[in-house]
Amino acid sequence: MKKKLVFLTGAGMSVESGFKTFRGADGLWENYPVQQVATHEGWEADPVLVNNFYNGLRKKLYAAQPNEGHRIVASLQKEFDVTVVTQNVDNLHEKAGSEKVIHLHGELTKVCSSRDQFDERYVRELSEDDCEVSAGEKAGDGSLLRPFIVFFGESVPMISAAADITSEADVFVIIGTSLNVYPAAGLLHYVRPGVPVYLIDPEDVAAGGRYNIRHIQKGASEGMKELRKILLGG
Numbered sequence: 001m002k003k004k005l006v007f008l009t010g011a012g013m014s015v016e017s018g019f020k021t022f023r024g025a026d027g028l029w030e031n032y033p034v035q036q037v038a039t040h041e042g043w044e045a046d047p048v049l050v051n052n053f054y055n056g057l058r059k060k061l062y063a064a065q066p067n068e069g070h071r072i073v074a075s076l077q078k079e080f081d082v083t084v085v086t087q088n089v090d091n092l093h094e095k096a097g098s099e100k101v102i103h104l105h106g107e108l109t110k111v112c113s114s115r116d117q118f119d120e121r122y123v124r125e126l127s128e129d130d131c132e133v134s135a136g137e138k139a140g141d142g143s144l145l146r147p148f149i150v151f152f153g154e155s156v157p158m159i160s161a162a163a164d165i166t167s168e169a170d171v172f173v174i175i176g177t178s179l180n181v182y183p184a185a186g187l188l189h190y191v192r193p194g195v196p197v198y199l200i201d202p203e204d205v206a207a208g209g210r211y212n213i214r215h216i217q218k219g220a221s222e223g224m225k226e227l228r229k230i231l232l233g234g
Contacts, residue, residue: 005080005231006169007073008162008187010087012176012201013220016067019060019090039152043114047144048135054108054147055132061108062128066096069175069220072228074098079232080171085162085187087177089149102162110148113139118157123148159187166190173227174213175200175220198227 011020036042037053066074074097076082083100084093089108093101106117111133113122122139126132137145150156166172167190174197179185191197197213199205200223205215216223 002079002081003170004165004168005076005082005171005173006166007082007084007173007175008086008166008177009073009084009093009175010177013069013086014064014067014088014090014092015176016069016219016221017064017090017092019064019092034152038149040154043146043151047114047146051133051135051137051145051147054149058108058126058131061090062131064090064092066092067221069224070096070098072221072224076228076231083165085165102158102165104150104156104158104162106147106149108147108149111139111145112148113141113143114146115139115141115143117146117148117154162187163190167192169195171196171198171231173198173200175223177201178203179205198230200224200227 014020032053036046037050043050070092073082073084073093077097077099082098083102084098085102085104086093087104089103089106091107091109109131110123110125112124113119116122119141122141124139133145133147139145166187169191172188172191172195174188177185178201179188188197199213199215200218200220201215202217202219204217216226218226
């Protein structure tokens with residue numbers, strides 16, 4: 001039976017692919033204040049602006065390609081039972097070939113009901129050729145279509161599934177996240193004692209009080225090259 005290898009990835013995972021994501025509720029995302037484009041209040045104030053923002057972001061995502069870090073994560077499926085838990089809304093892990101991906105903060109390629117964004121009946125994937133939401137376009141329940149994104153302040157229902165898979169990990173790897181964004185940062189507490197934990201990030205990161213974390217102080221691609229050697233023994 002393959003060992004369970006669980007990744008938690010954040011904004012730093014996609015930086016080398018040229019795709020930006022926000023890092024905090026007080027930051028900027030593609031030069032827009034996050035409060036304007038990634039909160040429920042921003043949506044209520046101007047749904048057309050919000051949908052237009054994500055329309056543009058979707059086009060950038062379809063043009064982006066996975067980096068070597070994404071590809072190495074996917075390649076490890078040969079030797080391990082790999083699950084990726086990501087805070088990112090892009091689909092670059094899937095593009096690279098990762099088969100089990102849990103999106104904590106939603107998926108940019110999808111739209112949903114603004115009455116209940118997690119009602120699966122009204123969640124729809126947009127194709128590259130038809131990736132824009134028109135002003136006033138509605139979901140099947142009659143509410144306005146909105147991005148399938150977990151806005152700041154909204155619940156994160158996939159955190160339970162992420163906690164369950166983290167508690168089963170034989171190896172846990174964190175890539176490109178500051179561990180300051182909750183509830184994702186809390187996943188570290190679900191890692192069983194004695195399980196090796198690796199952190200790949202070029203910056204110094206406060207690691208939640210755990211001192212048995214091995215920090216590979218590199219970007220996603222170079223860090224994953226080093227981790228692959230460690231995990232595969234050469």
